[in-house]
Amino acid sequence: MKKLNLILTIVLAFALWSCEDGESAFEFDNQGTSTSGSIAKFQIDSKYLYVVEENSLSIYDVTDFEQLSQLSKVYVDREVETLFRLGDILYLGTTSGVLFYDITNVNQPSYVSSYDHITACDPVVSDGSYAYSTLRSSNTCGGGSDVLDIINLSDISAPSLTASYDVASPYGLVLFDNYLYVGQGLNGMKVFDITDVTAVTEVVSYDEITAIDFIRDGENLIITTRTGLVQAKVGTDGTLSVLSKINY
Known part of the structure; x- marks a missing residue:
């Protein structure tokens, strides 16, 4: 309460x-x-x-x-x-x-x-056709693997797993058109091309951005990290250009 x-x-x-x-x-x-x-x-x-x-x-x-x-x-x-x-x-x-x-x-x-x-920590986002869920195993989240699950929602009364990908220590995530951004804490963050959910490919990784979660703001991303906030502009290829940082 x-x-x-x-x-x-x-x-x-x-x-x-x-x-x-x-x-x-x-x-x-x-x-x-x-x-x-x-x-x-x-x-x-x-x-x-x-x-x-x-x-x-x-x-x-x-x-x-x-x-x-x-x-x-x-x-x-x-x-x-x-x-x-x-x-x-x-x-x-x-x-x-x-x-x-x-x-x-x-x-x-x-x-x-x-x-x-x-059993795992489980943030989730969706585009209506698929749900994207990160599972993180840790002392507080239980055992298991660190993965990104993609769930088919064509029949939401019977959702099914389309694909699962290994991602080290995944935290929050956000969809941005055909790109999925996944925070990895101390392991940085990754950008995935999800045009074909059965063959997701990594576009780029940013080891220096210790991302925990994201908020989409127009063409920008606001990224919460272990040390502060990062505002970045998203390019047409999914890559990021950092605009500003606030450390705390």
């Missing part, structure tokens, strides 16, 4: 700070959703706030930030780590698989299906 209160406080403070003369200056992307990283535990759009805690998914009405109301809460029988939204589907990354929830009715989020995997 303390974690949730902190999240709500941050979100509401930002939203109120963004208001001017009663009009919200909050900006959303083309699906009406705010941008967040792949290891985020909440998503927000112009009407709703979606939050995951260890074993639950909650949805709040935020049309009036002074009268925040909880619309629904669903308990999940797994340890939930991350949340990603695309359209009316929420992707919950858990320690044992990716769960898919339909939020067409926000008052009653409905479980659709799951893609199960070995």
